[in-house]
Amino acid sequence: MTGYTELAERFGTPAYVYDLDRVAAAKRDLFAALPEEAHLFYAVKANPHPELVREMCAGTGRGCRAEISSVGELAAVLAAGASAADVLYTGPGKTEGELTEALKEGVRLFSVESLGDLRRVGETAGRLGVVADCLLRVNSASASASTSIRMTGVPSQFGFDSETLPALRDELTAVPGTRVAGAHFFPLSNAKDEASLIAEFRHTIAVAAGLQDELGVRFRFVDIGGGFAAPYAVTGDRPVYGELRAALAETLDAHFPGWREGAPRIAFESGRHLVGDSGTLLAGVVNLKESRGRRFAILDGGINTFGGMSGLGRILPVSVELHGPQEPADQVASLVGPLCTPGDVLGRDIPLPALAPGDVVAVPNAGAYGPTASLLMFLGRPAPVEIVVRGGDVVSASRIEHTRAYAYGQGER
Ligand SMILES: *Cc1c(COP(=O)(O)O)cnc(C)c1O
Numbered sequence: 366m367t368g369y370t371e372l373a374e375r376f377g378t379p380a381y382v383y384d385l386d387r388v389a390a391a392k393r394d395l396f397a398a399l400p401e402e403a404h405l406f407y408a409v410k411a412n413p414h415p416e417l418v419r420e421m422c423a424g425t426g427r428g429c430r431a432e433i434s435s436v437g438e439l440a441a442v443l444a445a446g447a448s449a450a451d452v453l454y455t456g457p458g459k460t461e462g463e464l465t466e467a468l469k470e471g472v473r474l475f476s477v478e479s480l481g482d483l484r485r486v487g488e489t490a491g492r493l494g495v496v497a498d499c500l501l502r503v504n505s506a507s508a509s510a511s512t513s514i515r516m517t518g519v520p521s522q523f524g525f526d527s528e529t530l531p532a533l534r535d536e537l538t539a540v541p542g543t544r545v546a547g548a549h550f551f552p553l554s555n556a557k558d559e560a561s562l563i564a565e566f567r568h569t570i571a572v573a574a575g576l577q578d579e580l581g582v583r584f585r586f587v588d589i590g591g592g593f594a595a596p597y598a599v600t601g602d603r604p605v606y607g608e609l610r611a612a613l614a615e616t617l618d619a620h621f622p623g624w625r626e627g628a629p630r631i632a633f634e635s636g637r638h639l640v641g642d643s644g645t646l647l648a649g650v651v652n653l654k655e656s657r658g659r660r661f662a663i664l665d666g667g668i669n670t671f672g673g674m675s676g677l678g679r680i681l682p683v684s685v686e687l688h689g690p691q692e693p694a695d696q697v698a699s700l701v702g703p704l705c706t707p708g709d710v711l712g713r714d715i716p717l718p719a720l721a722p723g724d725v726v727a728v729p730n731a732g733a734y735g736p737t738a739s740l741l742m743f744l745g746r747p748a749p750v751e752i753v754v755r756g757g758d759v760v761s762a763s764r765i766e767h768t769r770a771y772a773y774g775q776g777e778r
Pocket of ligand 1: 408410411432455551554555591592593634635636637638733
């Protein structure tokens with residue numbers, strides 16, 4: 366592996382380094398943890414970098430399908446060589462323009478979040494003379510007891526409230542341009558351990574089977590969601606799920622006897638688990654200062670580079686490792702970015718080795734929810750460099766660029 370310090374010198378900081386070998390390993394391990402018959406969707410929002418999407422959907426070993434929720438993500442998937450026919454299009458705010466583009470490109474599988482959403486898909490498909498397969502996204506009235514992050518059972522812009530679905534049956538199955546193909550669940554993200562992941566899947570499978578009975582519609586496709594975990598910007602390893610495959614098979618046998626023959630097809634989704642440990646964030650130390658007894662290390666990238674989604678108002682669990690000669694932590698300091706807002710904090714009072722301006726710090730497990738989940742344009746700094754490596758060699762180095770496109774008025778003066 367090319368050294369981080371060398372990469373930082375060559376391409377500058379802040380920079381992300383993504384290792385495609387690790388992406389391939391995560392994909393291989395997750396496929397191995399799931400029943401052979403399962404489909405696996407890669408949630409492109411976790412990291413839409415074209416080389417990562419290519420590795421996921423068209424790379425070595427079994428291929429993931431792509432789960433997207435914008436035409437920008439669709440473009441990334443198509444550019445990576447994946448087929449629109451394998452895409453699942455999700456999200457609560459699909460506009461007619463986006464649906465038209467997706468359907469024209471060949472997307473035929475949609476997750477719908479309400480009757481209005483289903484009808485909009487149907488109207489657009491009808492206008493184009495095609496039929497869209499729709500999965501009813503379900504906001505289940507109940508969650509498994511061990512669910513810690515409740516994304517279900519509460520009022521939400523996501524999904525049909527499960528208790529309302531049976532009464533909607535006739536309307537749902539009569540929307541021209543659509544076919545109700547099955548159900549989509551996503552009750553959990555980043556499960557705390559394998560036992561809670563299994564408990565959630567068991568619960569979801571039972572709810573899905575019950576719903577199929579209540580609706581009297583034979584499901585051809587059931588997406589039972591995810592929850593596969595990954596360390597986020599802290600040291601540690603991606604969890605290995607050794608019990609999952611057998612537990613899933615047993616539960617599916619009990620509730621969907623035809624699942625092994627694809628009736629229904631069973632799908633899972635993952636973002637962070639597949640790409641999280643492939644990425645390392647490198648940032649340069651610009652300055653050190655003390656204020657009223659507290660130390661600050663000021664980096665050349667902050668929430669404009671990483672963790673912008675949680676950076677405002679929440680403390681990010683960052684643990685920094687210095688590459689090169691490893692010195693033991695000898696002080697406590699806050700790691701802050703260069704932005705003119707007190708919210709630009711990557712870690713508060715964390716143990717750090719002695720740092721000097723010019724040093725490069727490396728944040729591990731930063732491959733998911735990186736640049737595109739950050740406040741990239743806030744304060745107008747360039748986006749971080751994204752360096753892709755495989756087998757220790759640099760494959761590419763690039764950065765996202767923003768340009769203003771004028772729809773009206775003078776662009777040049
Ligand atoms: C965000 C999202 C995912 C990915 O979540 P991870 O925690 O990164 O695995 C999967 N499915 C849906 C519907 C999502 O919104």
